[in-house]
Amino acid sequence: MKKIGLLAAASFAALSVGAAVAADLPSRKAAPAYMPPPPPPPLWTGFYAGLNLGGGWTANKVNAASLTPYSDVAGNLYFLPGNTQGGSNAGGVVGGGQIGYNFQIGPSFVVGVETDIQGTSMRSGGNSNTILYPDPVLPGSFLIPLSPAGNPGIALNWFGTVRGRAGFLFTPTLLLYGTAGFAYGGVSGGYSNFSSTRTGWTAGGGVEWMFLPNWSAKGEYLFTDLSSGGNTGAWGFSAGYHHHPQFNTVRAGVNYHFNWGAAAAPAVASY
Template sequence: MKKFLLAVASIALGTASVQAADLAAQYTKAPVMAPAYNWTGFYVGANVGGQWGTANPATTTLFPVAAYFADSSVTAIGSVGAQRINSSSVTGGFTAGYNWQVNQAVLGLEGDINYFGFKGSATNTAVYPCCAPDTFTINSSVSADWLATIRGRVGFLATPSWLLYATGGAAIAEVKGNFAFTDTFSPATESGSIRDTRVGWTAGVGGEYAVGNGWSVKAEYLYVDLGRVSVTSNNLVAGAAEPAQTFTHSVDLKSNIVRVGVNYKFGGPVVARY
């Protein structure tokens, strides 16, 4: 009986030892964490969207001694010459910039050049208050083919891949305006033109998402104000030249831009995510 009990005890102890050895040999490998996207670096990209803009061309004249217009006509020309042009078009172009990531903040400098496509015209006609039924007509047209911006960006990371930002800086475009005045009294004609590279301002907001391997996609809104530019002329012809009659033509241009884009960032360190 004693021999039987010793045999059973030996078998039990051996089995326990094997199980303990098996348990000691088992372990779990720590999961490999994916690296976080790092926003620091130089990038290039392209964008496409739409612009919805307005221009407010204006034509005025003066009432000097021995000039062509009556005082009431000068007032009427100023009212009729205050016009409004709306324009909408597809816009698109190329972007380049550089970001610096500091913890959850991302600071950047970005520039772009785009097809702008602003174009429109307006025509108003009215009766001379002094001289009915004679009328006068003012034609205006405004266009801007391209737009460039140089902007700072200040953003924060909602997640390592989601960047939300505000942006603002300079907006640059060549603004062109053409103006023509005619009447049925003499008849009279006058014209003026503007072609000026304007430096205005822009501001907006946007979001950018890093999809990996240096690529990111973005959507943003920009408001653009190019200010007002003017020109004067003394080329009124009413039977004969009327050099004493001065006209002033001016135009401003503002636009709202919504666009989406894709960027590719070159190099830059990768930060491990823990």
């Protein structure tokens, strides 16, 4: 009996030591599968608004009056070109504001739409040269112009655009884009100081940098071509601006991004 008791005690002690050693061994349970973090939400999607300031210069010269009435000494009327030269190119300050909406496609592309309104100080220089024509009735004399000839200068007082934008993200915060769309503007001047609104098109491009989560800075170039027009002078002949107002603008601006319309950031799972 004594031997059986000793054997039982030894067996119990061995089992206890084995259990203790097993408890100290590392667990062989499989580690949880790695779950990569979700991608960051798009930085560019949403509405924005901002201000800009820059400069502009005309890309062409304004035309002279199309036809000018002349009279000879007998009172006969002749409608002849009054000037063969246009006015000079000119530049000025451009400034205004813009609003728009961006939509980011994947990590590399951004599309959107933007509208802006600008005030300008651009005005073309004038040219008052008058062509002299010999009088067919009285040799040695010249026809008498009956209305001003030449070009008194045309002002672009303001313009606006509605454009599409599409660009490529070189980095998550640096966007290079092209833009094109509809343009309109207020033109005034001429002999009777006429004022009219012209429509046309515009195209250009720029670069925009998101330097803070809701703020971006941009630089942009646009070429704009507005429709021709003019005011009616004496005898119903147009004596105004006949060339398309074409001008270049370069401007810098800043935008605040509201993130309205942007998708909410995905939740990060906790383990």
